[in-house]
Amino acid sequence: MQSISKKVVLVGNFGVGKTSLTRRFVFQKFADEYLTTLGVKIDKKIMNLPDLEVNLIIWDIAGEVSQTKVPKSYYLGANGIIYVFDLTRPSTFKHISEDLDYIKQLLPNVPYILAGNKKDLLSEEELKRTISEFPIPCEYLTSAKTGECVEEIFQDLTKKMTNR
Amino acid sequence: MEDEILQQLKSIFLEEETQKRTLLEKEVKILQNEISPEQISLRLEPIVNQKVDEIKSNMSALSGEALGVAIRTQIQNNKEDIIDALYPIMGNLIQKFIQAELEKLADNINKQIDDTLSWQSIKREFLGLFGIKQNNQLMTAAMKPQIEEGMVIYQNSGLLIGHYTSKGTLDQDMIAGMLTAIKSFVEDAFQQKGGNLDMIQYGTLKIIIQNSYKYYTVAIVSGAVDTNYKLKLLRYLDLFAERHLSKLQEENLSEGAVSVLLDKHIKEFDPNL
Ligand SMILES: Nc1nc2c(ncn2[C@@H]2O[C@H](COP(=O)(O)OP(=O)(O)OP(=O)(O)O)[C@@H](O)[C@H]2O)c(=O)[nH]1
Ligand SMILES: [Mg+2]
Numbered sequence A: 001m002q003s004i005s006k007k008v009v010l011v012g013n014f015g016v017g018k019t020s021l022t023r024r025f026v027f028q029k030f031a032d033e034y035l036t037t038l039g040v041k042i043d044k045k046i047m048n049l050p051d052l053e054v055n056l057i058i059w060d061i062a063g064e065v066s067q068t069k070v071p072k073s074y075y076l077g078a079n080g081i082i083y084v085f086d087l088t089r090p091s092t093f094k095h096i097s098e099d100l101d102y103i104k105q106l107l108p109n110v111p112y113i114l115a116g117n118k119k120d121l122l123s124e125e126e127l128k129r130t131i132s133e134f135p136i137p138c139e140y141l142t143s144a145k146t147g148e149c150v151e152e153i154f155q156d157l158t159k160k161m162t163n164r
Numbered sequence B: 001m002e003d004e005i006l007q008q009l010k011s012i013f014l015e016e017e018t019q020k021r022t023l024l025e026k027e028v029k030i031l032q033n034e035i036s037p038e039q040i041s042l043r044l045e046p047i048v049n050q051k052v053d054e055i056k057s058n059m060s061a062l063s064g065e066a067l068g069v070a071i072r073t074q075i076q077n078n079k080e081d082i083i084d085a086l087y088p089i090m091g092n093l094i095q096k097f098i099q100a101e102l103e104k105l106a107d108n109i110n111k112q113i114d115d116t117l118s119w120q121s122i123k124r125e126f127l128g129l130f131g132i133k134q135n136n137q138l139m140t141a142a143m144k145p146q147i148e149e150g151m152v153i154y155q156n157s158g159l160l161i162g163h164y165t166s167k168g169t170l171d172q173d174m175i176a177g178m179l180t181a182i183k184s185f186v187e188d189a190f191q192q193k194g195g196n197l198d199m200i201q202y203g204t205l206k207i208i209i210q211n212s213y214k215y216y217t218v219a220i221v222s223g224a225v226d227t228n229y230k231l232k233l234l235r236y237l238d239l240f241a242e243r244h245l246s247k248l249q250e251e252n253l254s255e256g257a258v259s260v261l262l263d264k265h266i267k268e269f270d271p272n273l
Helices: A018-027 A096-106 A124-132 A150-161 B002-034 B037-077 B079-129 B137-143 B172-190 B227-245 B255-269
Strands: A002-011 A040-049 A052-061 A080-086 A112-117 B146-154 B160-165 B199-202 B205-211 B215-222
Touching (some): A002 A018, A002 A150, A018 A040, A018 A052, A018 A080, A018 A112, A018 A150, A040 A150, A040 B172, A052 A150, A080 A096, A080 A150, A096 A112, B146 B172, B146 B227, B160 B172, B172 B215, B205 B227, B227 B255
Parallel strands (some): A002 A080, A080 A112
Antiparallel strands (some): A040 A052, B146 B160, B199 B205, B205 B215
């Protein structure tokens, strides 16, 4: 089968769960303690599509309050972006629009996915209220802890990156 | 007659008045003179100058502390801006320092090597007197540089295009990504236009990096790598880029094809592999 490599970059504020989502996706594990990422951590997982093997090289980068603070070289050559925010911290999704504008200008035509993480920490009520506060609609509500929707975001992004 | 008397009387009675009047007139004249702008500035100047001198001499004492506080607050409030501003300057300073230290180190090593070599030859000759042959063969073989891994990587994304491995123990996809992150970090930090990182030492391994436009080629080498070997290898990697990479279009580069070429090229460089 044909095999290709794709660079995926996880971005978003610090502590929103980028490392946890990657760890859940790659190793099926979760840890409660918080070890902030320094610089960038690279992981890899092979995603099998019906007719194509996709080698995902995942760049889990250190969170920043604003995406403009992330070294540009980390974004270079990215094939897909996952923008992660924390559903329990509105400050982490207040600036989605500005951040996305910045990313789109750096990486025109590169697919991206929004993931509102830590869904397990909110009740139905709270979730409804939080969703109503989103500045733009968000497709995926995830939990690195329970694994909810984690596989899905990577799968969806892979399809978008390979135009399937 | 009457007139005369009157005049005399007048002068007697008014003498004092007249005197007072002339005196007053004089004083008015003097005062007028004194409050003229020229005079005022003449008088004020020394006073003002003295004050200015006083302020000047106290300035550093006065404002030193105030400035210090202001700067501290400024730094506290705008840490990131200040780091942004200082970063390039510091980077250059650090780079200069490192460069100087490296040169010193290189000199020391060269001197040491010279010393050791001459010591070795003395020892060899001395032992030779007793018919003892020194066998350095083993040692030399253990220290001989050997290419463990080779990689061709996209400058931008850090994705692997092709690879060579002698052991196959490393995940080259991840190494390629990490190397690219480190490389761009170092190159950003030193902000040297056109400057490229060409070697990283990791434990006993040397990571030798040859940059071309869209790609860079890496050889991970074990053993004793000296400048000579490094330059030779860099030139050879350069040749690889020239021979193969410049012809390949990004679109139809297949990992397999590049890997085959790299394998051949590396074995050509070191036939013992
Ligand atoms: N309950 C819950 N906790 C989570 C979830 N995801 C992450 N966490 C916790 O949130 C904290 C931060 O997670 P990380 O994955 O390290 O966050 P990060 O985005 O990588 O942070 P930086 O590397 O600093 O940018 C950790 O204590 C995690 O255990 C989740 O889905 N649910
Ligand atoms: Mg992290």
